[in-house]
Amino acid sequence: MIPTDTPHIPVLLREVLAALAPQPSGVYIDGTFGAGGYSRAVLEAAPDSVLYTIDRDPSAIKTAEILAKDYGSRLIPVQGCFGDMDTLLPEMRGKIDGVMLDIGVSSMQIDDAERGFSFQRDGALDMRMDPESGQSAADLVNTLPEEELADILYRYGEERKSRRIAQKIVAARQEEKITTTAQLAAIIRTALPPKRPDRIDPATRSFQALRIAVNDELGELERGLAAATRMLKPGGILAVVTFHSLEDRIVKNFFRDHSAPKTHVSRYSKTEQAAAQATEESFPLRLDMRKPVTPEKDETAANPRARSARLRIAQRSSAPFP
Ligand SMILES: C[S@@+](CC[C@H](N)C(=O)[O-])C[C@H]1O[C@@H](n2cnc3c(N)ncnc32)[C@H](O)[C@@H]1O
Numbered sequence: 406m407i408p409t410d411t412p413h414i415p416v417l418l419r420e421v422l423a424a425l426a427p428q429p430s431g432v433y434i435d436g437t438f439g440a441g442g443y444s445r446a447v448l449e450a451a452p453d454s455v456l457y458t459i460d461r462d463p464s465a466i467k468t469a470e471i472l473a474k475d476y477g478s479r480l481i482p483v484q485g486c487f488g489d490m491d492t493l494l495p496e497m498r499g500k501i502d503g504v505m506l507d508i509g510v511s512s513m514q515i516d517d518a519e520r521g522f523s524f525q526r527d528g529a530l531d532m533r534m535d536p537e538s539g540q541s542a543a544d545l546v547n548t549l550p551e552e553e554l555a556d557i558l559y560r561y562g563e564e565r566k567s568r569r570i571a572q573k574i575v576a577a578r579q580e581e582k583i584t585t586t587a588q589l590a591a592i593i594r595t596a597l598p599p600k601r602p603d604r605i606d607p608a609t610r611s612f613q614a615l616r617i618a619v620n621d622e623l624g625e626l627e628r629g630l631a632a633a634t635r636m637l638k639p640g641g642i643l644a645v646v647t648f649h650s651l652e653d654r655i656v657k658n659f660f661r662d663h664s665a666p667k668t669h670v671s672r673y674s675k676t677e678q679a680a681a682q683a684t685e686e687s688f689p690l691r692l693d694m695r696k697p698v699t700p701e702k703d704e705t706a707a708n709p710r711a712r713s714a715r716l717r718i719a720q721r722s723s724a725p726f727p
């Protein structure tokens with residue numbers, strides 16, 4: 406991930422807004438407030454709408470509280486994990502018109518060296534989106550058994566040299582505790598061939614893997630999809646933007662498992678159409694399209710971070726969801 410020092414640019418904003426189609430007096434949840442790009446757009450698009458805005462990062466919530474001054478009681482900041490949205494807002498279950506999730510970290514988090522997300526900036530090896538809870542990346546690299554470390558690097562970073570890197574980490578920590586991003590990046594680089602000019606830095610995959618592990622990002626995404634389905638009212642929209650295949654697969658599978666299987670229905674048979682509609686209504690989600698929405702060329706040209714983004718959209722039906 407490249408530090409940018411630019412404000413966070415919302416990705417696929419046009420497409421998310423088109424999917425959500427915010428209505429005046431609608432009630433929405435932004436599960437990943439970040440810099441508030443999505444939140445602001447919804448509040449502006451639908452004049453009397455109300456938006457609950459969640460983030461696990463206390464500094465994002467501070468930004469939300471400042472923004473709330475412009476929107477009064479229409480913007481309600483909530484600090485916590487989107488995977489818990491149904492327990493954070495129990496009174497709103499089944500009453501929400503749309504939920505947005507924009508997975509991953511914000512530019513502000515990457516750019517702040519002290520948060521420890523970027524190997525291109527030396528800082529404390531932390532990587533927690535909520536610095537007040539859970540174990541930091543330094544805790545993991547200094548304490549996990551070698552095999553568990555290798556597993557994390559392989560599963561979440563798709564790092565083929567995971568065992569070699571884990572070995573180097575364990576050898577290095579016996580000499581000296583690993584406390585900074587620069588220290589860890591240097592150790593990882595000793596396990597891999599030097600960076601070629603046309604390739605990503607060899608430390609990229611391992612840093613991604615540790616960040617995912619520290620924040621239990623894939624577990625959170627699974628819980629978040631289920632929690633969002635519980636929050637939506639029939640007809641409500643769930644829009645999820647992901648940035649790598651591990652995340653996109655979770656969304657794709659969740660949507661597939663909770664919507665009607667695709668079948669061919671004759672345009673001419675009213676009976677087949679009625680049967681297909683009844684089947685569709687017995688699943689908690691409806692899918693208009695099975696392929697993800699990807700950014701247009703103008704967006705990727707203006708914001709390289711958007712290149713790997715995928716948006717998937719589902720609509721809540723009236724079928725029960727556990
Ligand atoms: C990519 S940014 C969102 C940017 C936002 N859409 C915007 O337009 O500014 C992701 C944000 O989600 C937050 N986040 C990530 N995972 C979270 C989770 N499980 N629960 C709550 N917030 C989360 C991060 O702290 C970060 O602020």
